[in-house]
Amino acid sequence: MVYEFDWSSIPGALPILWDGMAVSLEITLIAIVVGIVWGTLLAMMRLSSIKPLSLFAAGYVNLFRAIPLVMVLLWFFLIVPRFIADLFGLPPNTDLRLASAMIGFALFESAYYSEIIRAGIQSVPKGQMAACQALGMTYGQAMRLVILPQAFRNMVPLLLTQAIILFQDTSLVYVSALADFFGAAYKVGDRDGRLVELLLFAGLVYFVLCFAASMLVKHLQKKYQPA
Amino acid sequence: MIQISHVSKNYGSFDVLKDCSTTVSKGEVIVVCGPSGSGKSTLIKCVNGLEPFQSGEIIVNGTSVGDPKTNLSKLRAHVGMVFQNFELFPHMSITQNLAIAQVKVLGRQQDEAIDKGLKLLDRVGLKAHAHKFPGQLSGGQQQRVAIARALAMDPICMLFDEPTSALDPEMVNEVLDVMTELAQEGMTMMCVTHEMGFARRVANRVIFMDHGRIVEDDEKEAFFANPRSERAQQFLAKILHH
Numbered sequence: 390m391v392y393e394f395d396w397s398s399i400p401g402a403l404p405i406l407w408d409g410m411a412v413s414l415e416i417t418l419i420a421i422v423v424g425i426v427w428g429t430l431l432a433m434m435r436l437s438s439i440k441p442l443s444l445f446a447a448g449y450v451n452l453f454r455a456i457p458l459v460m461v462l463l464w465f466f467l468i469v470p471r472f473i474a475d476l477f478g479l480p481p482n483t484d485l486r487l488a489s490a491m492i493g494f495a496l497f498e499s500a501y502y503s504e505i506i507r508a509g510i511q512s513v514p515k516g517q518m519a520a521c522q523a524l525g526m527t528y529g530q531a532m533r534l535v536i537l538p539q540a541f542r543n544m545v546p547l548l549l550t551q552a553i554i555l556f557q558d559t560s561l562v563y564v565s566a567l568a569d570f571f572g573a574a575y576k577v578g579d580r581d582g583r584l585v586e587l588l589l590f591a592g593l594v595y596f597v598l599c600f601a602a603s604m605l606v607k608h609l610q611k612k613y614q615p616a
Numbered sequence: 617m618i619q620i621s622h623v624s625k626n627y628g629s630f631d632v633l634k635d636c637s638t639t640v641s642k643g644e645v646i647v648v649c650g651p652s653g654s655g656k657s658t659l660i661k662c663v664n665g666l667e668p669f670q671s672g673e674i675i676v677n678g679t680s681v682g683d684p685k686t687n688l689s690k691l692r693a694h695v696g697m698v699f700q701n702f703e704l705f706p707h708m709s710i711t712q713n714l715a716i717a718q719v720k721v722l723g724r725q726q727d728e729a730i731d732k733g734l735k736l737l738d739r740v741g742l743k744a745h746a747h748k749f750p751g752q753l754s755g756g757q758q759q760r761v762a763i764a765r766a767l768a769m770d771p772i773c774m775l776f777d778e779p780t781s782a783l784d785p786e787m788v789n790e791v792l793d794v795m796t797e798l799a800q801e802g803m804t805m806m807c808v809t810h811e812m813g814f815a816r817r818v819a820n821r822v823i824f825m826d827h828g829r830i831v832e833d834d835e836k837e838a839f840f841a842n843p844r845s846e847r848a849q850q851f852l853a854k855i856l857h858h
Contacts, residue, residue, distance in 0.1 A: 519666055520703035524717035524769065525693025534716060538707050 398581040399590055402573075409573025410594075416491055416569065417556045423495035424555075425548070428502030433532065435507055446503070453500035459561050465493030466565035490562045498555055505547045509540035546610045553602050557595060570594070617642045617773055617804050618663060623672030625658060625828075632658050633669065634828040640773070640806055645799045647815040647836075648808045650825035651851060656808045657700075659825070660775050663806065664688075664695045677772055693721050696766030696774040700782050702758040704750035704765070710737065711746045714765050722769065729768070736764040740794050756787025760794055773804035780811060812856060816840060824848045 399406075434446035453461070469492060470485035479485075513536050521531030541548075560571035568576065571591055578587030618640040625633040633655045640646050648656045661667040663674055665681045665688045674681040679691050704713050714733025718724045724732075737743050740760040742753075750758055759779055766774060776795065780788045792814050799805055799818040809815070815822055815836065822839040824832035824847075831845045843849050 514701070514703075516699055516701050516703045517705070519661075520697075520699060520705075522666060522689070523664060523692055523695075523697035523699075524765070525689050525691075525721040526717060527689050530720055534720065535705050535707075539705075542707060 392585070394586055395583060396586050396590075398577065398583045399586065402577040402581075402587070405568075405573050405577055406570065406591075409568050409570040412487065412568060412573075413556065413559045413570040416487075416494055416559045416562065417552065419491045420494040420498045420555055420559075421552050423491075424498035424502040425506070427495070427499040429506050429537070431499060431503035432506040432510060435503065436510060450500045450503055453497050454504075458497055458558055459564055461497050462490060462493045462561055463564055465489040469493070486565050486567045490565055490567055494555070494559070494562075498551070501551060502548070505544055505551060506540065509544035509547075510536060512543045513539045542613070545613070546606055549606045549609070550603070553599050553606070556602075557599060560595075617644075617677060618806065619673075619675040620659070620663070621673050621675075623659070623662060623669050623674060625655075625662065625667065625669040631828050633662070636672070636825075636828075636830050638823060638830060638833050640804060642804055643802045644820045645803075645805045645818050646807070646821050646823060647819040648806065648823045648825060649810055649812075649815070649851070650831075654825040655828040656823075656825045657777050660777050660806055660808050663775055664692045664697055666697075689721070693717070693769055694772050696769060696771030698759070698762050698766055698774065698776045698779045700778040702750070702755070702762045702782075704758055704762055706750050708749070709746070710742070710748055710750070710753075710761055713750065713761060714768050717765070718768050733764070733768050736767050737761065739767075740764045741790075754787060755783045756790045759783065759787075759791045763791075763794055763798075767798075773806070774798065776805065776807040776809065778808050778810075780809060810855060812840075812852075824851065826851075 431446045431449060434442040435450070437443050466486065466489055469489040470483075473479070473485055473488065474483060517535055517539070518531055521535050526534070559569055562569050563572040563575065566572070574587045574591035575584070578584035581587075620639065621637045623633055623636045624631065636655075636659055638646075648660065650656050658667050662669050663676060663681065665686075669682060672682070676691060676695060679686055681688070681691065704710075705716070708716065711730055711733060714737060715726065715729035718729035718732065719726055734743065734746055737746055740763060742757055742760055742764075745753060745757065745761075750761070753761065763779075779795070780791050783791065788811070792811060795805070795807070795814065796818050807814075807819075819836045822832070822834060822836055823830055824839070824843070824845070826847045832839060832843060832848050834844075839848075840852070843852055
């Protein structure tokens with residue numbers, strides 16, 4: 390028997406799917422911002438000559454890179470909400486799934502970002518730091534004014550590529566029954582008995598968005614190729 | 617101005633500097649030369665603490681460089697340094713390159729810093745390039761900007777680490793001319809260079825290094841007329857006779 394496609398439940402589900410997309414994008418954005426800030430600090434710690442700092446950063450990065458993301462998300466789903474509720478004295482039934490998913494993602498992605506940023510910092514010639522120091526700048530000033538701006542410029546394509554991967558990875562929050570885009574599509578399909586159509590549709594949306602974004606990255610890369 | 621006494625430095629069992637001592641007085645121009653790997657660049661980088669050293673003492677304008685209590689940033693702000701590879705900041709315009717350390721390190725006002733930077737840029741003959749970025753300038757031009765950037769900090773002395781070694785031959789002179797002018801105006805300078813023409817023209821003394829040791833430290837005339845050590849004689853014969 391040939392499967393008969395029936396796409397009729399999609400138009401009515403668009404508002405729910407849109408809300409799901411908003412959740413996905415929100416998680417992506419927070420994870421990128423926190424990931425880059427915390428990742429930069431981790432990268433600087435890792436490159437630091439202060440042993441405990443570089444050991445801590447190396448341990449952090451290796452730990453998160455050796456654990457599946459889905460497991461981190463589950464931990465954060467099961468443990469962190471209780472912890473936060475205790476910490477702020479929130480009633481036990483407060484919905485903290487979104488917050489804990491965001492924290493889990495951000496901490497996980499920081500490990501990946503820090504490796505990209507570390508490579509970026511190392512791509513800036515050593516003489517630049519020497520020149521800053523010779524002009525009397527402190528380490529912090531040299532990093533902030535000279536090294537990091539150049540490092541970030543060199544790594545924009547990699548950071549964007551990582552952001553695209555991150556956006557796809559947000560679909561894993563379905564393990565915490567959070568209605569991100571993928572979760573919303575799954576729920577609607579399940580409700581209407583049209584799982585195949587909804588999942589195909591969701592896949593198409595992911596593909597279009599990510600493919601368009603990676604084309605954009607390629608374009609940017611060509612335009613701003615370092616000389 | 618600069619007193620270097622019994623400075624030694626090693627990487628593990630490899631001695632980079634062995635018991636180096638010399639002094640540079642105010643207004644003096646010292647040229648440091650020697651074969652590659654002789655430690656001359658390392659020595660000059662010890663003077664502003666870019667390279668740490670294990671023993672001995674360096675005093676710059678009354679401040680001990682090796683003392684852990686010394687605020688190195690503060691000291692370096694008044695010791696100009698020019699590098700082999702220019703090390704301009706490629707993501708900033710020439711004007712920004714000249715102004716940034718004046719503003720961030722010395723706390724000058726932005727317009728005051730730009731004013732000063734542009735004056736010095738004019739002095740090295742590059743006023744027309746103020747708005748450009750380092751990548752748009754030739755090597756010789758970049759090095760002149762780097763000299764102007766160091767001068768903008770009102771340095772009490774200038775250190776040059778092979779300032780012309782990375783340049784195409786036809787650009788060497790424009791940089792040496794700027795350095796010669798500086799020397800004639802009475803700037804205290806310590807220059808690591810192989811440009812013996814420059815040394816003959818402006819140096820007061822020439823230091824010759826080999827294997828981490830200061831082998832000769834002589835008045836210019838004595839050094840060129842009659843180097844005492846065999847190693848310096850060989851070196852001079854090689855770089856002067858062709």
